[in-house]
Amino acid sequence: MGRDFSVIATLFFKASSLQKKRAILTVAAIAWGTVAILMLLAFGEGLRHQMVKARRGMGQNIAVWWSGETSKVWQGLPEGRRIQARLDDLDYLRAKMPSSTGILGEMTSWQTTLTWGTTTITGRVTGANWEYGEMRHHYPQAGGRFFNANDQRDKKRVIFLGNQLAEDIFGEVNPVGEILQVASVPYLVIGVLNPKLQMGTYKGPDEMGAVIPITTFSAQWSRQWLHNVVFKVGVAEDMPRAREEFAQALSAKYRFDPADEQVTALWDTAEGGKTLAAEMRRFQIFLGIIGALTLLVGGIGVANIMYAVVKEKTREIGVQMAIGAHRSWITGPFVLQGMTYTLLGGAFGLVVAIILVLLFQLVPVEGNDAIAFLGKPTLSAEIAVSTAALLGFIGILAGYFPARRAATVDPAETLRYE
Amino acid sequence: MNWPLKKKNNGDGNSNGHIIEMLGITKVYDTGKIQVEALKGIDLVVDKGEFVAVVGPSGSGKSTLLNLVGCLDTPSGGTYMLGGEAVAGLDRDQLADVRNRRVGFVFQNFNLLPQLTALENVEMPMLFGGMGRRERRRRAKEHLDRVGLGDRVEHRPTELSGGQMQRVAIARALAMEPDIVLADEPTGNLDTGSGSDVMSLMTELWGQGRTLVVVTHDKTLASRAGRVVEIRDGVVVTDERAVA
Numbered sequence A: 001m002g003r004d005f006s007v008i009a010t011l012f013f014k015a016s017s018l019q020k021k022r023a024i025l026t027v028a029a030i031a032w033g034t035v036a037i038l039m040l041l042a043f044g045e046g047l048r049h050q051m052v053k054a055r056r057g058m059g060q061n062i063a064v065w066w067s068g069e070t071s072k073v074w075q076g077l078p079e080g081r082r083i084q085a086r087l088d089d090l091d092y093l094r095a096k097m098p099s100s101t102g103i104l105g106e107m108t109s110w111q112t113t114l115t116w117g118t119t120t121i122t123g124r125v126t127g128a129n130w131e132y133g134e135m136r137h138h139y140p141q142a143g144g145r146f147f148n149a150n151d152q153r154d155k156k157r158v159i160f161l162g163n164q165l166a167e168d169i170f171g172e173v174n175p176v177g178e179i180l181q182v183a184s185v186p187y188l189v190i191g192v193l194n195p196k197l198q199m200g201t202y203k204g205p206d207e208m209g210a211v212i213p214i215t216t217f218s219a220q221w222s223r224q225w226l227h228n229v230v231f232k233v234g235v236a237e238d239m240p241r242a243r244e245e246f247a248q249a250l251s252a253k254y255r256f257d258p259a260d261e262q263v264t265a266l267w268d269t270a271e272g273g274k275t276l277a278a279e280m281r282r283f284q285i286f287l288g289i290i291g292a293l294t295l296l297v298g299g300i301g302v303a304n305i306m307y308a309v310v311k312e313k314t315r316e317i318g319v320q321m322a323i324g325a326h327r328s329w330i331t332g333p334f335v336l337q338g339m340t341y342t343l344l345g346g347a348f349g350l351v352v353a354i355i356l357v358l359l360f361q362l363v364p365v366e367g368n369d370a371i372a373f374l375g376k377p378t379l380s381a382e383i384a385v386s387t388a389a390l391l392g393f394i395g396i397l398a399g400y401f402p403a404r405r406a407a408t409v410d411p412a413e414t415l416r417y418e
Numbered sequence B: 001m002n003w004p005l006k007k008k009n010n011g012d013g014n015s016n017g018h019i020i021e022m023l024g025i026t027k028v029y030d031t032g033k034i035q036v037e038a039l040k041g042i043d044l045v046v047d048k049g050e051f052v053a054v055v056g057p058s059g060s061g062k063s064t065l066l067n068l069v070g071c072l073d074t075p076s077g078g079t080y081m082l083g084g085e086a087v088a089g090l091d092r093d094q095l096a097d098v099r100n101r102r103v104g105f106v107f108q109n110f111n112l113l114p115q116l117t118a119l120e121n122v123e124m125p126m127l128f129g130g131m132g133r134r135e136r137r138r139r140a141k142e143h144l145d146r147v148g149l150g151d152r153v154e155h156r157p158t159e160l161s162g163g164q165m166q167r168v169a170i171a172r173a174l175a176m177e178p179d180i181v182l183a184d185e186p187t188g189n190l191d192t193g194s195g196s197d198v199m200s201l202m203t204e205l206w207g208q209g210r211t212l213v214v215v216t217h218d219k220t221l222a223s224r225a226g227r228v229v230e231i232r233d234g235v236v237v238t239d240e241r242a243v244a
C-alpha cells in the first residue's frame, strides 16, 4: 500500500501536466458547470425562502372560514339554508376547539370613506379581535402598535393602517397620533403595518386595508354577523383535528350535517403550505438536475481530454509497464488528474458563484420588482455539500474511464518497432 | 512484508545455473481473421554470463522471442523458466514485478520517457522496485557515470544524441541489477560511430559477468557475442558458440 501510494504520487507529480490550453479549457468547463448548478440552486433556494416568507405573510398555520349554504337535508331541515357565524359564537367556538390556539372573527366594510384633512379616499375597514395582530401578522412599524384587549373591551375608536393605505392618505406625514375620519367618525391612528411579503389573501392585500377593534366595528355599523372566522393551530399537524372540531361545533349550533362540505369548506393554509413546500422542493430538484447535466457535460469534457492524453501516451505507458509498473500505478495518476482538474474547476466555480451571490446582496430590493418577488440567490450548506459530492463523483468518473483504457495497453504490442 | 527487491534467486541460486530455460515454446498471434504462428517450438537454454546474439531475417520471430523471454508477452505453448522460476500463471502485476527485478530492456528506439531527465529515467525502475528516493538518486547517478553520461544527468532525451539516449536506456536497464539484459536491435537507429560505442558498452557488460540476449541484424555486433542463435520462420536453425 505504501509503495502504491508513493509510486502513484511520484508519477502524478512527474507526469507532464496537460498542455496549458487544454487544462484551461477543462477547468473552465467544470467551473462553468459548477457556477451553473450553484446559481440555479441558489436562485431556487432564494425563491423558496421568499415563498415561505410570503406564505407566512398572511399568518402561519391558520384557516379561514366564510359563511356557507347547506347542501343536504338534516334532521328535517331543508337544504339551501345560509349558515353564518355571529360575534357571540366566538366564545362558544373557542370552548369547543381545544386543538386550536386562537380564534377570531372579522367584519368588513368594503367601500368606507376615510378622511384626513382635505384628503378623502375609500378603503376597506376590517373589524377584528385583538388577536388578529399576532395571528394575521399585523406587526406595527416602530412607534406604533396594534390594538389590544383593553381597546377591544372599551370599544376604543383606534385604527391600524396598512402601510400602502397609510401612504395613500398621509403621504410623508407620520400617521400615528393623527385623527382619521372613518365614515365620518373620528379614529385615532395607533399603528402602521410593517411592510411584509404576502402571497395569500382573502379580501385584498393587508397593506391596502385598515383594522379596528371588532367591538367598535359592531357598534358603529350595528352588525353582529361575521364576514369570516379565522382560527390557528400551534403546529400544522393539529390542523385536521381543529377543522373537525370546528365543523362539529358549528353544525351542532346551527343544525346541519357536519359532513356537509358546502358549509364547512375553508381555506387551510397549513395544507396549502405543505403543497407549496413540496412544489418548491420539486422545482429545486428540477433546477438541480439541469445544473447537474451541465456539470456532467463538463465532466465528459475532462474525460475526453484524458482519453486523448492516454492515446498520446500509449507508448510511454507501454514503456512504464515494460520496466515494471503495476496496473494501478498507471491508472492512479490518471484518476488523480481527472479529480484534480474537476476539483480545481469546482473550486473556481464556487468562488465565482459566491462572488455572484454577494454581488446580488448589494443590489437594493426597493424598486426592483423581480428581486422583490423572486428573492436573492442564497447558498446553503446543503447546496455546497451536494454540489461538492457531485463534483467528486464526476471527477472520479472523468478520471476512471480514461485510466481504465490506459490499463488495457499491451506493452508488447505498443513497443513493437514499426 | 514482501520486499520486492529481495531476490529469491539471483540466477545462480538454482542448481543448473540456467537463467533462461525454454522448451517447445510456441507463439500464435490471433488477429481475428488470420492466425500468425510466429514461433513454432523454440528450445533455448541460456546460462548466466552468456552473451547471446539472436539473428535471422525480418519477420522470423526474433522480437517475438525476446518479448517472451522478457515476460512482456506470454507464450501460446511450451514451458518457460526464468531464473529457475516458472512464469506461467502469473498475473499482470506479478509479471510486471518479474520484469522489474529480473529483466532490463533496451529498445531500438530507446523508449525513454520524454518529459523526464536522464536521471529520472534511470530512477524509474527503482521507483517501481520500491527503492527510497535517496538510494534511487545515488544509484541512478552511478549507472549514468558508468555509461559515461555523468555530466548529462539533468538533460532531457530531446537534448541528447541517439547514442547518448541509448546509453541512458542501458543505464535504466541495469538500474535494478537484473538477471538478464535484453536488447532488440540496440544499434538499429544509430550511426556507425554511436553504434559501435553501444556495442563496446554491451561487450563491456558481458565482461563484467552480465547475461545478455541481443537481437541484431548487425554482423559486427553479432560477431562480438559468445553465442549466435539463428532463427528462421519461428524455429532455431543454428546455435553456435564461438570457441574462445
Ligand SMILES: Nc1ncnc2c1ncn2[C@@H]1O[C@H](COP(=O)(O)OP(=O)(O)OP(=O)(O)O)[C@@H](O)[C@H]1O
Binding pocket: A413, A416, B029, B030, B031, B036, B037, B038, B056, B057, B058, B059, B060, B061, B062, B063, B064, B065
Ligand atoms: N502483434 C502481432 N500481431 C500479429 N502478428 C504479429 C504480431 N507481432 C508479430 N507478428 C508477426 O509475427 C512474425 C514475427 O514477427 P517479429 O516481430 O517477431 O519478427 P522479427 O524477427 O523481429 O522481424 P524484424 O527483424 O523485422 O524485427 C511476423 O510475421 C509478424 O508479422
Ligand SMILES: [Mg+2]
Binding pocket: B062, B063, B064, B184
Ligand atoms: Mg523485430
